[in-house]
Amino acid sequence: MLLIRDKRIEVAGVSLQYDRTPVLENIDLTVYDKDFLAITGPNGGGKTTLLRIILGLLPPLSGTVSFYRNGLEVPYLNMGYLPQKNAIDSRFPLTVSEVIFSGLMGEKRFLKPFTPEQRLRVEEALSLVGLERFAERPIGKLSGGQMQRALLARALVSRPEILLLDEPSSYVDQEFEERMYEIFREINKTTTVILVSHELNRMEEMATRIVRINRSIREINNREL
Numbered sequence: 001m002l003l004i005r006d007k008r009i010e011v012a013g014v015s016l017q018y019d020r021t022p023v024l025e026n027i028d029l030t031v032y033d034k035d036f037l038a039i040t041g042p043n044g045g046g047k048t049t050l051l052r053i054i055l056g057l058l059p060p061l062s063g064t065v066s067f068y069r070n071g072l073e074v075p076y077l078n079m080g081y082l083p084q085k086n087a088i089d090s091r092f093p094l095t096v097s098e099v100i101f102s103g104l105m106g107e108k109r110f111l112k113p114f115t116p117e118q119r120l121r122v123e124e125a126l127s128l129v130g131l132e133r134f135a136e137r138p139i140g141k142l143s144g145g146q147m148q149r150a151l152l153a154r155a156l157v158s159r160p161e162i163l164l165l166d167e168p169s170s171y172v173d174q175e176f177e178e179r180m181y182e183i184f185r186e187i188n189k190t191t192t193v194i195l196v197s198h199e200l201n202r203m204e205e206m207a208t209r210i211v212r213i214n215r216s217i218r219e220i221n222n223r224e225l
């Protein structure tokens, strides 16, 4: 039986330059529901830039990004993002659980406290990444790997429809790396995952599709790896 999956994101003709240097040229990419899409390519190829355009953090020079839910175009989707470079200043006086709560800001009602259900979700996210004992620890006292786990929990806590991960295994030890990929596999049962990675062997195992970005985009057949 041919399974036709709903599209969730459509990137059409997207180009971007930094200081007149082309970084992305005429990118077309359709992301389907429950895809596990791996993005690979050389350093500086434009992978992070494309994620930031999909997230709406960076406007493209030309082209469009459209979002869909149940076959209808919608203005935005609930997306969770684990950035590659640690976007949080570790000198900032935040605890681990506060960082995770910040992943719920999009759904919090202004000046209202978090609900018991939201608190429960933060606890679940803490335990998912094995940081229960570190909930009240200031982020400045975390190791690189612990910080990465906290940021992963922040990306997951809102139960996003789309999870974008930029080289998530940076900093984490081998044991947590295995656990992390298990988490991604589990999440992918209900969530579309877009993952930037250089680990081609792992991607060949896990991804439903692989694209390579080096200014332009090319879909890779797994046999080419």
Ligand SMILES: Nc1ncnc2c1ncn2[C@@H]1O[C@H](COP(=O)(O)OP(=O)(O)OP(=O)(O)O)[C@@H](O)[C@H]1O
Residues within 6 Å of the ligand: 018, 019, 023, 041, 042, 043, 044, 045, 046, 047, 048, 049, 050, 084
């Ligand atoms: N804010 C910026 N201003 C100017 N140039 C930038 C900026 N951000 C990225 N670039 C440049 O754009 C190019 C693409 O960067 P990007 O981070 O998207 O690549 P990448 O494929 O994610 O690379 P990597 O594998 O090294 O993470 C690089 O040459 C980079 O130096």
